[in-house]
């Protein structure tokens with residue numbers, strides 16, 4: 001008798017297992033993909049990683065793919081899979097907006113696939129050595145492999161001509177680092193500003209690699225001046241594409257930080273006093289939620305730059 005029940009039990013087991021597996025599959029499907037795809041405008045797309053750090057952009061068309069930033073080494077396969085869902089074209093070029101590992105980390109693997117890497121002159125020089133990173137009070141990342149280095153570098157500006165438009169890559173004023181590239185997709189009317197522009201946290205000024213708070217205000221002014229009402233803007237960090245209005249909000253944040261620190265300095269406060277006074281408390285909910293970099297990290301940099309004036 002027992003064996004007659006066996007198929008039933010087995011089928012029950014299979015049913016339960018199938019339900020369990022399908023619920024796991026459903027859970028996986030309902031979770032956010034490793035890279036969230038956004039169609040931005042014209043020929044330009046955005047591939048936002050789960051933590052929105054180091055958002056890659058891509059110009060996609062019949063001439064192939066121009067990728068902006070290569071994210072981390074470990075996520076190249078996920079990034080390629082996301083790109084593959086949008087286009088079967090090859091990636092021909094990568095532009096690194098600056099030297100941080102969430103923007104250059106995928107270079108090594110992409111170079112092995114035959115992708116040509118371009119960045120500002122200074123990024124290549126910074127990649128010859130161990131890279132110092134400002135978050136968490138400063139940490140180090142090993143020097144990237146020689147194959148990960150840009151093979152084309154520029155000093156002031158350079159243009160790609162592909163997919164029916166000009167893509168202008170140019171050096172921003174010293175801001176997030178001293179080698180920040182802005183990328184303007186002229187036909188699509190889309191800007192990728194790397195980490196000079198972020199929508200989810202306070203500005204990171206990387207003093208180890210030539211960054212400047214005052215330069216960041218200037219760089220945002222430059223980008224705002226270039227943008228029209230229909231321009232779309234990809235932030236280095238933050239969810240989804242932004243626009244001219246979003247850049248103005250961010251530049252206003254920079255002005256507010258500067259003016260509040262300045263006012264407290266004029267009262268004779270030290271950098272420590274100013275941090276203790278929590279002058280950005282009303283902005284912390286929006287911009288201060290990422291513990292590795294908060295207003296406590298930015299205030300001493302603003303203080304130092306204002307002291308030098």
Ligand SMILES: [Zn+2]
Nearest residue numbers: 098100176195
């Ligand atoms: Zn960065």
